Amino acid sequence: MNGGNLIRKIKMECPLCDKVHEIEKRTRVAKTIIKGEEVNYEETYYFCLNSDEDENEFSTAKMENENLLNARNEYRKAHGLLTSDDIVAIREKYGLSQVDLAKLLGWGEATISRYESKAIQDDAYDNMLRIINDNPLAALDLLQKNNEQFAGIKKLAIKQKIMENLDEEGREYLQRKALESEYVEFEELSDLNGMMKLNIPKLELVISYYASKIKKLYKVKLMKMLWYADSLSFKFYGHAMTGLVYCHEDMGALPVGHYKIGGLQFVNMEEECDYENVKYHFLPNDKLDESELSAEEKEILDKVIEKFESYTAQQIIEYMHDEIAYKKTDDKDIIPFSLAKQIRDF
Incomplete structure (x- = not known):
């Protein structure tokens, strides 16, 4: 037998x-x-x-x-290569068909089908598959690179699935990169960034410091207080504090990429609904160490807090409208820090 x-x-x-x-x-x-x-x-x-x-x-x-x-x-x-089952698992992890995964990786449409059924991938192809399996951010980068391969609805569905696979650290990294991408053209020290490159850890620390002193700190008021801190720092020490670049808007100075600040890792922001309006309430973060702020920086921040703590959003908007830096720039213009030297004393 x-x-x-x-x-x-x-x-x-x-x-x-x-x-x-x-x-x-x-x-x-x-x-x-x-x-x-x-x-x-x-x-x-x-x-x-x-x-x-x-x-x-x-x-x-x-x-x-x-x-x-x-x-x-x-x-x-x-030989330390992914098995066909491993490749299927990677594909299903992102909700992709065999053709979708091949397109995402920039390969021929039949490549994944062959690897799952009969062909043995070489090391280079195996490494690419491992990279997107281990790092959803790499998969997201490839989706952006090869986005023309996917229709709008399909692309959104794939992106959503990739985002689901990102851990907290990965999502925070994306938020940081999103803000940094707004500042690519401001990497050189200049009058536009106050001779300071974007410093996200310092920005997070400044926001937390403000929020620890002002209980009801909302976005409109915070954005103006950031400008005053950076402007006073430039006036007194020749460089801004956070590296933010500010635009002339109807409500005063507004940082480039302001809508991405609330998503930063160490920025505590809560959305509050008030009838049909949504307000963004900023709170302190006890994970941050205020001692990392220099004595000079705290002195500037305390000046700004003392001046505007009791101001409403509308009052600080009107106050800023009277600044030379605002009057000498047009709508949507970047406000140069050289004009900050003419900021009113307080």
Whole structure:
């Protein structure tokens, strides 16, 4: 009798004896040659008890494909490559079809189908698959790079699935990168950024410091207080505090990328609904250490707090409208810090 392991018995028409009877489905360890190497793998086959010993085994086309895939996967494991099941899992992790994953990676449309069924990927392709599996941010970058390959709805669905796989650290990284992307053209020290590159940790610290002193600190008022802190720092010390760049808007100075500030890792912001309006309430973050602010920086921040603590949003807007820096710039213009030297004393 054959030495394979019995899986189950199946009643079917046997192609060996041409009779309908119970046939045994079995597995065993077999050997084959793949890329010049001998590989041991699990082989599945049917065994007929009624046939001669020399011809008592057979397999279907589906079985043969599965057996060959098993052999290839054993070769992959021996060489540290992803198995076909691993590749399927990566694809399903992001809700992608075989063609979608190939497009995301910039490969031929049939590539993933081949890797999941018969072909063995080389190291370069394997590394790309591992990268997007380990790092959803890399998958997001590839989606942006190859976005023309996807229709609008499909692209949004893929992006949403990628975002679901980002851990908290990854989402925070995205928020930081989103704000930094707004400042690409302001990387050189200039009058526009107050001779200071964008300093997100300092910005987070300043916001938390303000919020610790002012209980009801909302976005409109905060944005103006940031401008005053940076302007006073530039006036007294020749450089701004946060590196923010400010635009002339109807409500006064508004930082470039202001709508992305609330999503920063160490910025505590809560949305509050007031009838049909949404207000953004900023709160202190006890994870930040105020001692990282210099004495000079605290002195400036305390001056701004003392001046505007009791101001409403409308009052601080009107106050800023009277600043030379605002009067000498037009709507949507960037407010140069050189004009901050003419800021009113308080």
